[in-house]
Amino acid sequence: MVPLQWYLVLSAAIFCVGLYAVLARRNAIVILMGIELMLNAVNINLLAFWRYTQPEAAVGQAFAAFVYAVAAAEVAVGLALIVSIYRNRETVDVDEINLLKW
Amino acid sequence: MTVQQVLFFLFGAIALGAAIGMVTARKVFHAALWMLLAFFGVAGLYVLLEAPFFAAAQLFVYMGAIGVLIIYAIMLTRGMMRQRLPRVNDQWWFAGLLAAVLLVVLVWLVWQHPWATTTAAAPEDSLNRLGLTLVDPEGFALPFEVASVLLVMALIGAVTIVRER
Numbered sequence: 001m002v003p004l005q006w007y008l009v010l011s012a013a014i015f016c017v018g019l020y021a022v023l024a025r026r027n028a029i030v031i032l033m034g035i036e037l038m039l040n041a042v043n044i045n046l047l048a049f050w051r052y053t054q055p056e057a058a059v060g061q062a063f064a065a066f067v068y069a070v071a072a073a074e075v076a077v078g079l080a081l082i083v084s085i086y087r088n089r090e091t092v093d094v095d096e097i098n099l100l101k102w
Numbered sequence: 103m104t105v106q107q108v109l110f111f112l113f114g115a116i117a118l119g120a121a122i123g124m125v126t127a128r129k130v131f132h133a134a135l136w137m138l139l140a141f142f143g144v145a146g147l148y149v150l151l152e153a154p155f156f157a158a159a160q161l162f163v164y165m166g167a168i169g170v171l172i173i174y175a176i177m178l179t180r181g182m183m184r185q186r187l188p189r190v191n192d193q194w195w196f197a198g199l200l201a202a203v204l205l206v207v208l209v210w211l212v213w214q215h216p217w218a219t220t221t222a223a224a225p226e227d228s229l230n231r232l233g234l235t236l237v238d239p240e241g242f243a244l245p246f247e248v249a250s251v252l253l254v255m256a257l258i259g260a261v262t263i264v265r266e267r
Contacts, residue, residue, distance in 0.1 A: 002110045004219050007110075007147070009209050012209060016208075017201070018121065021125040025190055032172070036137065040140070047151045053218065055225060061155075061228070072167065074256075075171055082175055083178050084263050087264075090181060
């Protein structure tokens with residue numbers, strides 16, 4: 001059987017790649033993709049802990065299901081905002097979206 | 103090395119390699135395709151974790167719904183694909199450093215902690231139990247209903263935000 005640590009290390013690596021995408025990329029759509037990657041890493045963790053510590057309880061799976069629902073809501077609203085910003089400002093470069101910055 | 107471990111390395115390499123391909127891709131559309139491949143690798147990991155429902159949901163929700171939404175958004179903002187801008191902002195080295203430090207700390211934490219794991223097999227009816235937990239008033243019935251309200255609100259909010267005035 002695969003040790004639990006392997007899953008945790010892999011999901012930590014995917015999380016950090018997603019974090020880098022969120023902090024460093026300029027295109028707002030790629031930043032949203034990075035957030036999806038981070039949520040996926042969290043889900044791997046939740047399901048790995050469910051499988052390796054309490055497989056008879058469904059709590060870990062329930063949390064993973066909620067992460068799915070919230071991720072779907074987040075990506076719908078986030079992409080709507082990006083499309084709306086693009087209509088008004090002709091860009092999705094987060095360096096140029098600075099209306100709230102002073 | 104058992105078959106499971108080989109499959110873990112295969113799907114883990116697909117997921118991690120595609121994730122790295124996503125953050126380094128020059129074109130946004132290529133980044134989206136790499137992202138779909140990363141989701142596929144994660145779905146394989148869910149099968150290994152004996153959560154086939156989540157593997158199927160990963161294919162439908164992430165690769166299907168979210169993938170299509172993101173590709174639609176890229177098409178709707180396609181003026182961005184023509185511009186020759188640098189991919190990363192000028193604090194990319196700090197972001198990379200932060201991500202690397204976080205990775206080192208997390209890996210160190212994971213390896214030095216003695217995890218109390220069980221080798222018990224996953225119950226045959228684990229999906230059944232999940233369904234019952236989600237609608238059990240003692241369990242997650244209230245968050246479950248709130249999640250459906252959240253999805254409706256996100257739907258209405260997204261339509262309101264992008265509506266032409």
